Amino acid sequence: MTKDSDLATALDAPKSALDADEQRFVEQIRDKGWFHTGVTADDEGPGFSYTTGFWVNQGFPEILVFALRQETAHAVLQGIYDDIAAGNPPPVGAVTDNIFKNAPALLLPIAKSHYADYLGWNRWFYGNDSFPCLQLFWPDKAGLLPGQPGADEELHALQPVLIESADDTH
Template sequence: MLTALDAPAEKLDDQEANFVAQIRNHGWFRSNIFEDETGPGFSYTTGFWAGAEAPEIIVFSLKSEIAHDVLWDVYRDLKAGESFPIGQRLSTVFSNIEAVLLPVSKDFYPAYLGWSRWFYAGDDWPCLQLIWPDSQGIFPWEEGYEERFANSQPNLTGAPWPSI
């Protein structure tokens, strides 16, 4: 698979060169998008697929530092050979709450995953959405999910939320 890592350095602008350098040096890069009038802030990875043969990950509405730390831990675990089942409750991603990983529909790649699309020269790579529960441990698809979190995690599966 060809990626931006294979691009001649003279073909990259400064921002692209820095992005590629971060992936060369660390194995992956986290893009952080701030909340605005169109939706919540989010972070997503680039390099998990190329360097760890694992899907990229997108997560919404976490503080930047928390998202970064969680994604670093996931990357280290993946590089150490751990795998994370899709569509199941996981107690190993966050230290004090469960999480669920769900496949992201490629329909959402253009709106949310720009740098990854550039890096991989298209959409031929997988991405998972890391879903966290509300303060009571209830996920968005479950009865009783706290209303204050209703717009914190858009559903990027391309289907109704699953029942897990």
């Protein structure tokens, strides 16, 4: 994937058109390359974190991960961003040991039908849903990922599966 420097985003908006939160958001993407949005757990589901800026600045899909402590999620996502920027992007659709130390991880495309529920700031930043996003899956204590035979069932509750399926028409 390549960086799309002609991509229209909130980076192109005049500062006067943005409120204080939007300006802070855009400035972080300008300064650091990406922004980490953290959403706390509630009665509707587990907490999650996602990136904004990976796509516009590195040509790599945004990433969403469930149920990691915010500090842990930020460190993991920063590590992925740094790897992408160094020319070593993680594989998509294949288990890898390069994201977590001594544990497998898996990145799979999120169905666009889930964008409205989980990716509010990204939808604002890009102005639509025409950006790719991946879900990062992490393993249980036995090293098994959700969906693998023998994986801890509680892991499924912590990591709702938002990936595209054969039935997804979006």
